Amino acid sequence: MPGRNAFYAQSGGPTAVINASACGVLQxxxxxxxxxxxxxxxxxxxxxxxxxDLIDTSIESDAAIAALKxxxxxxxxxxxxxxxxxxxxRAQYERLIEVFQAHAIGYFFYxxxxxxxxxxxxxxxxxxxxxxxxxxxxxxxxVDNDLPIxxxxxxxxxxxxxxxxxIRETALDLSSVSRTSTKVFALEVxxxxxxxxxAACALAADHDGDALHVLLLPEIAFxxxxxxxxxxxxxxxxGHCVIAVSEGIKKLDGQFLSAGPADPFGHAQLGGVxxxxxxxxxEKFGYKCHWAVADYLQRSARHIASATDVQQAYAVGRAxxxxxxxxxxxxxxxxxxxxxxxxxxxIIAAPLSEVANQEKLLPAEFISADGFGITVVARRYxxxxxxxxxxPPFEDGLPDYxxxxxxxxxxxx
Amino acid sequence: MPGRNAFYAQSGGPTAVINASACGVLQxxxxxxxxxxxxxxxxxxxxxxxxxDLIDTSIESDAAIAALKxxxxxxxxxxxxxxxxxxxxRAQYERLIEVFQAHAIGYFFYxxxxxxxxxxxxxxxxxxxxxxxxxxxxxxxxVDNDLPIxxxxxxxxxxxxxxxxxIRETALDLSSVSRTSTKVFALEVxxxxxxxxxAACALAADHDGDALHVLLLPEIAFxxxxxxxxxxxxxxxxGHCVIAVSEGIKKLDGQFLSAGPADPFGHAQLGGVxxxxxxxxxEKFGYKCHWAVADYLQRSARHIASATDVQQAYAVGRAxxxxxxxxxxxxxxxxxxxxxxxxxxxIIAAPLSEVANQEKLLPAEFISADGFGITVVARRYxxxxxxxxxxPPFEDGLPDYxxxxxxxxxxxx
Numbered sequence: 001m002p003g004r005n006a007f008y009a010q011s012g013g014p015t016a017v018i019n020a021s022a023c024g025v026l027q028x029x030x031x032x033x034x035x036x037x038x039x040x041x042x043x044x045x046x047x048x049x050x051x052x053d054l055i056d057t058s059i060e061s062d063a064a065i066a067a068l069k070x071x072x073x074x075x076x077x078x079x080x081x082x083x084x085x086x087x088x089x090r091a092q093y094e095r096l097i098e099v100f101q102a103h104a105i106g107y108f109f110y111x112x113x114x115x116x117x118x119x120x121x122x123x124x125x126x127x128x129x130x131x132x133x134x135x136x137x138x139x140x141x142x143v144d145n146d147l148p149i150x151x152x153x154x155x156x157x158x159x160x161x162x163x164x165x166x167i168r169e170t171a172l173d174l175s176s177v178s179r180t181s182t183k184v185f186a187l188e189v190x191x192x193x194x195x196x197x198x199a200a201c202a203l204a205a206d207h208d209g210d211a212l213h214v215l216l217l218p219e220i221a222f223x224x225x226x227x228x229x230x231x232x233x234x235x236x237x238x239g240h241c242v243i244a245v246s247e248g249i250k251k252l253d254g255q256f257l258s259a260g261p262a263d264p265f266g267h268a269q270l271g272g273v274x275x276x277x278x279x280x281x282x283e284k285f286g287y288k289c290h291w292a293v294a295d296y297l298q299r300s301a302r303h304i305a306s307a308t309d310v311q312q313a314y315a316v317g318r319a320x321x322x323x324x325x326x327x328x329x330x331x332x333x334x335x336x337x338x339x340x341x342x343x344x345x346x347i348i349a350a351p352l353s354e355v356a357n358q359e360k361l362l363p364a365e366f367i368s369a370d371g372f373g374i375t376v377v378a379r380r381y382x383x384x385x386x387x388x389x390x391x392p393p394f395e396d397g398l399p400d401y402x403x404x405x406x407x408x409x410x411x412x413x
Numbered sequence: 414m415p416g417r418n419a420f421y422a423q424s425g426g427p428t429a430v431i432n433a434s435a436c437g438v439l440q441x442x443x444x445x446x447x448x449x450x451x452x453x454x455x456x457x458x459x460x461x462x463x464x465x466d467l468i469d470t471s472i473e474s475d476a477a478i479a480a481l482k483x484x485x486x487x488x489x490x491x492x493x494x495x496x497x498x499x500x501x502x503r504a505q506y507e508r509l510i511e512v513f514q515a516h517a518i519g520y521f522f523y524x525x526x527x528x529x530x531x532x533x534x535x536x537x538x539x540x541x542x543x544x545x546x547x548x549x550x551x552x553x554x555x556v557d558n559d560l561p562i563x564x565x566x567x568x569x570x571x572x573x574x575x576x577x578x579x580i581r582e583t584a585l586d587l588s589s590v591s592r593t594s595t596k597v598f599a600l601e602v603x604x605x606x607x608x609x610x611x612a613a614c615a616l617a618a619d620h621d622g623d624a625l626h627v628l629l630l631p632e633i634a635f636x637x638x639x640x641x642x643x644x645x646x647x648x649x650x651x652g653h654c655v656i657a658v659s660e661g662i663k664k665l666d667g668q669f670l671s672a673g674p675a676d677p678f679g680h681a682q683l684g685g686v687x688x689x690x691x692x693x694x695x696e697k698f699g700y701k702c703h704w705a706v707a708d709y710l711q712r713s714a715r716h717i718a719s720a721t722d723v724q725q726a727y728a729v730g731r732a733x734x735x736x737x738x739x740x741x742x743x744x745x746x747x748x749x750x751x752x753x754x755x756x757x758x759x760i761i762a763a764p765l766s767e768v769a770n771q772e773k774l775l776p777a778e779f780i781s782a783d784g785f786g787i788t789v790v791a792r793r794y795x796x797x798x799x800x801x802x803x804x805p806p807f808e809d810g811l812p813d814y815x816x817x818x819x820x821x822x823x824x825x826x
Contacts, residue, residue, distance in 0.1 A: 074586075399578060
């Protein structure tokens with residue numbers, strides 16, 4: 001008798017390595033065909049299950065599945081959709097069960113950030129509350145690195161490596177021209193509430209006085225006067241000033257410096273804070289400023305992924321399947337750090353109940369006393385996460401990313 | 414009797430490979446120590462000569478000089494400063510001669526774009542007009558790719574490769590979420606007047622319907638209605654729309670869409686046009702949009718340099734020294750294309766008089782009929798320029814770029 005089928009889906013913002021986790025899931029499932037028959041991927045996360053929009057991954061070649069490991073984006077589509085609880089909206093869970101039953105799905109894998117772990121957690125309760133036997137395992141993913149328990153979140157290390165590289169490179173450019181032209185460069189970085197990516201930009205410095213000179217973290221309220229004084233000090237000392245600014249910085253009154261219209265989750269769309277802060281600098285000191293906004297570039301930069309991150313993304317995908325086969329319901333594979341240098345880690349099972357809807361901000365001991373930099377402790381934490389290169393194959397000068405066949409599987413309607 | 418000394422300087426915006434040209438100059442000069450004794454690098458271009466701010470490159474190790482080949486930025490500092498003509502400002506040339514004489518400088522190498530070739534050309538006239546024997550050779554460099562005669566300008570291919578990679582990667586990200594969230598992504602690209610870099614973004618597509626979907630070139634006046642219709646068409650057809658927009662696009666009345674304060678050359682500082690055009694889209698269609706501004710990232714992205722570009726940057730540096738030794742005054746090594754595929758090229762001597770102050774825009778036959786794309790001819794031209802990878806060495810997860818010793822040499826005052 002063949003094993004039951006599995007459902008796998010991706011949720012939230014894509015990363016450079018979320019497909020490496022998919023690769024880990026799919027390759028490991030293929031190695032355990034006694035326990036897992038087929039893996040159906042949901043299109044656009046849980047929506048794929050609710051609408052019976054399923055992709056039969058079994059028809060994809062081994063080579064295509066392997067190539068997911070070096071392909072950015074979310075190969076099966078992604079969506080932020082938060083399930084209500086079973087008691088609030090029982091009908092939605094009955095629909096899930098209808099689809100799961102129709103496709104003999106006994107394993108549920110959900111790959112995403114905090115909201116997604118909440119979804120995985122709610123699905124894990126279906127067995128106990130609605131009597132449909134399913135094993136639900138969350139798989140961590142977020143460039144924001146704000147998931148609790150796990151040492152880091154897959155996706156973060158690659159974005160961090162990209163950003164620190166950009167800072168190191170643009171600082172060389174800026175310092176070439178700063179004596180006579182542009183004196184300030186600001187790079188706007190993702191991270192609505194948690195400053196992990198902004199902090200990682202500081203890894204660019206390896207000599208005293210090197211860029212990065214000023215970090216603006218979302219954890220610290222933006223104080224215009226202190227900020228401008230810090231910038232002036234850097235320009236006087238080093239001739240130029242490189243700044244990393246989180247899209248999520250807030251004024252002393254708690255308002256975002258830059259906020260656009262809200263998304264369906266009630267989150268305001270952020271972006272465009274770099275020109276705001278460089279305008280302040282230009283007005284105050286007359287320095288010529290340049291600014292860049294990395295936006296999607298930072299979360300899709302697979303061309304400069306961290307080898308450590310790719311390895312971990314794959315490993316949590318593999319572990320998710322292993323946990324599921326072992327019958328561990330309501331868990332998420334979490335990375336546990338065993339040592340900083342050399343960086344050693346293994347994978348443990350974190351209870352989804354403790355992971356869902358938590359947000360891990362930068363701890364106070366990672367932030368320098370003046371709030372504009374990071375500490376030695378932070379550097380020790382961050383450094384191994386960007387280690388190692390894992391270049392994708394190139395063809396005709398560009399990364400060669402895979403395109404799947406996407407055969408849909410529908411039986412209900 | 415040792416040969417005369419040489420002066421080398423860098424001018425205009427740095428690129429990912431201008432130091433590869435410096436490496437070509439310095440290594441080739443070292444191989445011709447009979448003809449060239451020492452190379453003094455001017456700090457910040459011609460200003461280094463005028464102020465006798467010279468760096469003695471002879472004390473730098475062979476390893477450090479070799480490492481310039483993989484280090485972005487302008488290692489000797491860069492500045493845009495345009496010399497007046499000899500007849501207008503003779504005293505400035507007499508000062509140059511004073512410095513050249515004090516340091517026994519008989520060769521002048523000037524590495525930059527159109528303005529810089531003008532400087533090299535003016536210096537090349539010193540022998541005839543002011544009787545100081547000097548051989549002046551320009552070395553091409555500009556991410557804008559707008560120098561005439563040469564098939565391409567070193568610096569362009571690497572920026573183009575970076576941008577096309579970003580488009581390919583962000584398009585995968587966007588298409589993952591576009592059914593339910595962001596539908597449009599716009600990347601703002603450098604190129605004040607010439608759309609070469611924006612055009613190169615189109616290389617990202619290798620299947621029908623692939624991003625890039627819409628280019629906004631500075632050569633084509635921005636027509637809001639036609640642009641919005643084109644974006645809507647892409648969203649309807651492909652579910653999403655990826656746009657590359659030149660910082661230099663102008664309205665039908667000839668005004669830049671986005672212009673800040675002017676720099677010392679009277680050029681307005683541009684930047685921030687991506688949010689302007691995505692706002693138009695959001696207002697018209699209600700599509701959620703994201704945007705990024707690459708700014709210095711694109712011209713310093715040595716981590717994903719084109720191997721072809723690095724090779725050519727080095728080759729023009731080497732050829733400059735060989736031309737100088739052969740007594741060829743007032744020339745610039747130019748790349749001549751011998752065939753498209755396989756891409757074969759050699760180097761010829763272009764007269765500086767024909768290079769200086771010229772701006773090569775995208776030819777009409779490179780632009781598609783509707784103005785929003787490129788033609789097959791353009792693709793054939795662009796494709797080989799981004800070919801090949803030339804990764805820098807990495808240490809601790811980041812590119813390992815060289816830091817010179819910068820020993821200054823001053824004898825006059």
